[in-house]
Amino acid sequence: MRTLVTGGAGFIGSHxxxxxxxxxxQVAVVDxxxxxxRSNLDSRAEFFEADVRDQPEIDRVFHLIKPAAVLHLAAQTLVAGAVSDPQRDAQINVLGTLSVLRAAAxxxxxxxxFASSGGTVYGDARVQPxxxxxxxxxxxxxxxxxxxxEHYVRVLCAQAGxxxxxLRYGNVYGPRDIPASQHVITAFLHAIVNGERPVIEWDGEQAKDYVFVRDVAAAHLRALDAGDFEAFNIGSGGEVSVNEIFRQVCAAAGVSETALPPDCKKRLATSSARAHLGGTVMRRFRFTRSVLCALVLAAGAASLAGASLGTASAADWPKYLHDDQGSGTTNDQAIDAGGAASLSAPAGWPRQLGDRPITTQPIVANGLVYAGAWDGYExxxxxxxxxxxxQYLGRTKNCFIADAVSxxxxxxxxxxxxxxxxxTARVLGRTRSVLYVGGGGNLDAAGNPVTGSAEMIALDALSGDILWRSPLGGAPNHLIWSSPAVYNGSVYVGVSSFDDCPLVQGKLVKLDASTGALQATFNTVPTGCEGASIWGSPTIDAAAGTVYVATGNSRPCSIFGPQLGRYPHTKRGAILLGLALLAVLVAVIWPRSWLRVGFWLSVSGAVTAAALGAYLMIGPTVSMNRPYSVSLVQLDAQDLQVKTSWKVPETDEGDYDFGSTPTLFSGTVTPGGKRRQLLGVPNKxxxxxxFDRxxxxxxxxxxxxxxxxxxxxxxxxxxxxAPSxxxxxxxxxxxxxxxxxxxxxxxxVSAFDPNNLSTPLWQFGAAGPVLGAISTAPGLVVIGNGPFTTLLSSVDGTPLFQ
Structure with missing residues (x-):
């Protein structure tokens, strides 16, 4: 059967x-x-990145897939989020449901x-179960x-035939849940995995009906062919207290609890679901130590498949540009358009980090803000x-590159x-939160010269302890300007020169996230050649298994080999050509009695000297093809083999190379066109x-x-x-x-509808060049320009704060 799952990349939907x-x-996913x-998804599922509130796009996907069954799980699921912003909750859960129902019809x-909520639709239930x-x-x-x-499902489905x-869920638990869900079991497991102390709210005797996520998935499967025109509670049929859960966590992890004050008890009657959907669908909740251990392992594995950013909460910004797609966007609503004008620095901020500039983007994870500074410390x-x-990670002293930082x-x-x-990754025998960052150099913490290298470094994100270092090129010529991407158990990062003094061979490397071992390398120019540095960062299309990088300019590299150098050897070439001319003159005036031997010796000497002179003077300028310099390159994420590339035309080149990071998005490009998976990147x-990906x-x-x-x-x-x-x-x-x-x-800064890139929706004239990445949150666009940080309305570009 052809099926379509909305919210299929989420915790429950992916199961x-x-x-x-x-x-x-056959399964198509809209999320x-x-x-x-996307790391939650099986590669056999067809994926469409779309919002259920986007009726035209949802209609297009449904028309393309023509699903026989629609499983609608996409929702705003946080009770607290609905309280703080009921309008957004209704837009997603009500209008989004209407959009899906209309498309299905x-x-x-x-x-x-339809996925509903047994924990909230009944309110304060008068009877139990x-x-x-x-x-x-x-x-x-x-x-x-x-x-x-639920009411719209009943009415509109009846109208459409x-x-x-x-299905009204109980409290669902299991692998792939994220801390942002605020589910108590996930919160406990997340704390254990990250070496933190779990906290019990109230007296811990509040009891709920907990159901394993794979049992919930099985209920959906059964409902394809049963239970028409009915609503069913999907739970275990029993209640379990937080203390009962927590005792097992404490026993396994050796932590103590922090008690705060009581909730309520609630369990769902599941007899109807058992009768109609099968008696083995839901199992009684049993949280033994063996189950705990299995879920702790699952929490680590599901958060990474080795290592990934999948467990980041909505309030986190765990890497450069937020995610591996380079979206530069968060859904966190801690700041909105209404409150932007009243922003002010809280006590303790701003913080001076050493006496040098800061050119990295601060990231947020584990309740901490991480930033690297030019003083060499993270x-x-x-x-x-x-x-x-x-933690001191290194400094590099090389050529003079900019007034602002010299x-x-x-x-x-x-x-x-x-x-x-x-x-999250398993490093040195323990699953932990890991910070991956470029560092290294040729100066120690005291400023003394050392023999060092540019490195990718893994640190324990909670303690700052260095877990491993992987050298990627000798300092001071090499420097890691690129920011890493962590995907499927590996770390991807670009290698570049310090500046153009000198250029080095550009590379993208893939390292084992657990050990730092080199797994694959893409050289942007042939070995022995220089340039095509990756100044920006890799962007990953997880659904396609591809990595994108944009490269810098390269130096000419002779087809005769790098040992010849890139500049003509004028002096030595001229000497050899002079010797060749002298040999010709000798051949002409050589005595007749020696004519045969002397003539041919002189001629051969002249030819040899002329050839060597031409080789030294012209050879360095006869350059081999360098197809991946000043280019956008698409690589296979598995082995970093080139899939395809595009090089900026010579008329655009000069020193006009790429110094930025690609952004993945989707749209039709022109009104009425076919929707495509796109990529954008700026050039100097x-x-x-x-590009169409x-x-x-x-x-x-x-x-x-x-x-x-x-x-x-x-x-x-x-x-x-500036990355978009x-x-x-x-x-x-x-x-x-x-x-x-x-x-x-x-x-x-300009805003564009990706379905019409010919004309901007709005433009804002900044106080200075926008060099850093654009960041967005609901209703907001944030830029650095000149000496200012400016917050704009995403609707019309109106300045809200500067």
Whole structure:
């Protein structure tokens, strides 16, 4: 059967997908990845990144798939989130459900299975256990939205002639849950995995009905062919207290509890579900030590498949640009458009980190803020601004590169210029939260010269202890400007030169996240050649198993070999050519009695000398092909073999290379066009190039002119190196000097509808060139420009804070 699962990349949805695939069904998944992750998905499932509130896109997907059964799990699931923002909760849970129901009817689907909530639709239940016939009396906005969804399912399915089944979940637990869910079992397991002390709220005697996620998935599978026009409670049929759960956690982990004050008891009557959907669907909750150990292991494994960012909470920003897709976007609503104007620094902030600049993007994970500084230290700061830990990772002294960061002596000393990535991995025999970051160099903490290298370094994210270091090239010529991506148990990072003094062979390396061992290497230019550094960071399309990088300019590299160098050897070549001419003269005037031998010796000497002279003078300029310099390159994530690439035309080159990171997004490019999986990346030539990910080698499908580029120094307002952002609906791009409405501005940010890239939705003239990455949150766009941090309205670009 052809099935479609909304929210199929999430905690419960991904298990439903597994169950459907295991039963031989064809499965398509729709998910906006707000809380889900592509790493949760089986590669056999067809994936569409879309929001259920986007009716045209949902209609398009349903028309394409034509599912016989629709399993609607996409939802805003946080009770607290619904209380703080009931309008957003209703938009997703009510209007999103309407969108799915209309699309199902339009695609002539046969059945809809709707995920509801047994914990909220009944409200304060009068009797225990709570049967499906109990009046629906929600007391929270989330419960209201779920009840409304149930009513719309009944009415609209009846009107369209569709059958339906409503499943009201108990408290679901199991692998792939995330801490942001605020589920008590997941919170305990997350604390154990990260070496933290779990906390019990109230007296711990509050009891709920807990049900294993795979049992919930099995109920969906049974509901495909049973339970039409009915609602069923999906639970264990029993209640268990938090203390009962916690005792097993304490026994296994050796931690003590912190008691706070009591909730309520609730268990669901599941006799109807057992009768209609099968008696083995739901099992009684048994949380023995063996189950605990299995779930702890599952929590570690599911959070990574080796190592991944899948366990990041909604409030986290665990890596450069937030995620491996380079979206630059969070769904966290701690700051909204209404409160942006009143922002102020809390006590303890700002924090000065050494006496050097900070050019990394701060990241947030584990309740800490991580930042690397040019003083060579990586810092972990608490929310009150105090230092949890700091670790010296190295500094590199090399050529002079910029007024803003130079020292008073010749040359520049750079510290940590790579933004870290926090992920969970098993390192040195223990599953832990790990910070991966570029570092190393040729100066120790006291400033003394040392023999060192540019390195990828793994640290314990909670203590700052160094777990492993992997050298990637000798210092001072090599430096890790790139920020790592952690995917499927591996760390991907670019290797570059310190600056153009000298260039080094650019590379993308893949390292084992647990050990730092080298797994694969992509050389951007042939061995012995220089350049094509990866100054930006890798972007990963997990669904396609591909990695994207954009490269810098390279030096000419002779076809005769790197030993010849890249510049003509004028002096030595001229000497040899002079000797060749002398040999010719000797051949002409050689005595007749020696004519035969002397003539031919002179001629052969002249030819040899001329050839060597030409080799030294012309050979270095006869360059081999360097197809991956100044290019966007698509690589296989498994072995880093090139799939395809596109090189900036010579008319665009000069020093106009890529110094940025690609962004993945989707759209039609032009109104009425076919929806495509897209990628965008800015160039120092002032262009923002947009590619169809299925045809990168064919060149850009659109080019947006961002900034003038009469010179190639982005710090002086030319071109762009600022990574873009995509919030699921709008693409935001930025750069240096340009014109807006006939007026020159030193920098700008523009918003584009990805379905119409010909005209911006709005533009904002910045106070200076936008060099850093754009970041977005619901209703907000954040940029650094000149000396300012500016918050803009994502709706129309209106400045909200500066």
């Amino acid at each position: 439903v997908v597994d169950a459907l695939l295991g039963a031989g069904h 906006n990845l707000a809380t889900g992750s 339009g695609a002539a689907s046969h059945k809809v299975i 709570v049967a499906e016939t109990h009046p629906l009396n929600p007391i929270s906005p989330y419960g209201v939205s779920k009840v409304a969804g 569709l059958s339906y089944t409503i 810092y972990a700061l608490r929310s009150d601004g105090t230092t949890a830990w700091r 020292t008073t002596t010749a040359g520049t000393i750079a510290g940590i210029v790579s933004t870290g990535a926090v992920a 030539n002032g262009n923002y190039y947009v 299925a045809q990168v080698g064919a060149g850009p499908v659109a080019t947006i002119r961002l900034a003038s580029a009469n010179r190639t120094a982005p710090t002086k307002g030319n071109g762009s190196i 952002a995509f919030d699921g609906r709008t693409l935001y791009v930025a750069g240096g000097g340009t014109e807006i409405k006939g007026l020159h501005v030193p920098g700008s």
